[in-house]
């Protein structure tokens with residue numbers, strides 16, 4: 093894709109019941125490229141009425157026996173076909189995410205799009221082994237009976253996704269929902285709806301109409317309408333903890349099944365025997381990938397006091413090599429942050445750190461990238477002398493900012509690491525595997541990386557402890573999140589007089605019943 097290529101400003105419509113549909117009032121909103129500020133697309137702005145139409149289509153599709161009762165073998169084939177279509181459309185999906193989210197083509201093409209296809213492929217295997225029906229042991233008391241546990245789809249699932257990894261996070265919801273026979277209405281983030289709309293097109297080629305629907309628009313109107321809708325059975329949300337709390341309270345009114353994948357402030361503990369040759373680039377990879385806009389970024393680095401200056405020097409040396417640029421240029425290491433508003437927010441966090449006594453030892457300011465003058469770039473920033481109770485160490489910044497915090501004992505590091513409302517990810521660097529497991533056991537997080545970062549797997553669960561979320565995505569666990577269990581009891585005691593447990597109610601007829 094040429095960098096000079098003129099972006100063709102297309103208008104994207106809503107995808108409802110297998111049809112491209114304009115929004116009820118015909119309104120659109122703009123999607124622009126965070127690297128250049130240029131308009132890249134106009135997208136239909138859905139209303140509450142559009143949400144109602146999408147939910148009705150999803151409900152009707154859910155009622156189709158052919159969809160709900162589809163055999164695991166057929167479902168497996170369907171998921172595999174989607175994986176193949178993702179690979180066939182990889183170039184376009186990468187491009188759509190790059191021009192809207194600011195993710196580099198190097199990351200999107202080497203990681204996100206492959207992981208997205210791999211996830212569908214992984215679930216295509218898991219659906220074949222899934223325990224749709226389990227038989228429980230025959231009870232001797234109070235009487236013999238056959239007992240099963242069946243797993244059934246939940247129904248109409250609504251998914252609300254963030255802007256940072258649009259295609260990958262959408263797949264974490266679409267794949268298990270379809271794998272288990274649900275139908276889905278997605279609301280992507282307004283900055284990045286394009287790849288999700290492309291997904292609708294790809295997936296609709298292999299599923300009945302109404303199974304997948306995409307409604308684009310604001311969180312306040314479209315997102316809240318989905319969370320409140322009485323005919324939506326489940327809501328799966330990924331985004332900030334603040335919005336997650338709001339969605340949970342809205343969904344509570346109709347007691348919806350709710351999964352939440354929320355923010356993080358992940359601790360990264362460097363032990364004094366760490367191999368610095370790997371731990372330094374590894375920790376920087378852990379925090380600066382996608383300009384620090386990944387929920388599980390390692391944003392707080394804990395360093396032993398006696399190594400502090402050495403580590404700081406090595407971090408700065410390596411960080412200064414990072415090249416900011418146009419995400420479409422394969423030589424770019426880091427792209428922009430998502431918006432001018434987010435850029436200002438990040439800079440204000442850096443100012444607050446300075447006021448609280450931290451030192452900016454590299455970065456800390458905007459950068460102008462030639463050819464991308466309208467973009468929102470920030471130099472990767474390292475803050476030294478950060479205390480764990482400073483605002484910058486407590487709140488999620490969602491930008492390229494690393495806080496380096498001293499510690500004197502491993503116990504102190506673990507205590508500070510866990511002293512946060514979040515619990516999404518954590519990491520430890522050491523050459524001693526026993527020490528690593530000891531620290532990993534004590535860290536309160538949904539994923540712990542030992543001598544690495546960011547390596548999520550499609551077959552391993554991902555999700556947060558504490559206020560980082562409820563439920564798990566990926567792995568076999570994600571299939572459980574899109575099913576509900578039904579216990580079925582079949583009596584094997586035809587004789588009334590052997591049903592001694594009826595005496596609990598019929599005390600006067602004890603003799604008769606016996």
Ligand code: NAD
Nearest residue numbers: 253254255280281311315316331332335353354355356387
């Ligand atoms: P956000 O919470 O602002 O928005 C997420 C989505 O919610 C968007 O689609 C938005 O339009 C919608 N929304 C906003 N207000 C809403 C409301 N009142 N009702 C319903 N929907 C509403 O988050 P963001 O800025 O798009 O993404 C960044 C956040 O996402 C960070 O906090 C990051 O940690 C988190 N995140 C978490 C994970 C994870 O797996 N835990 C993954 C990626 C991002």
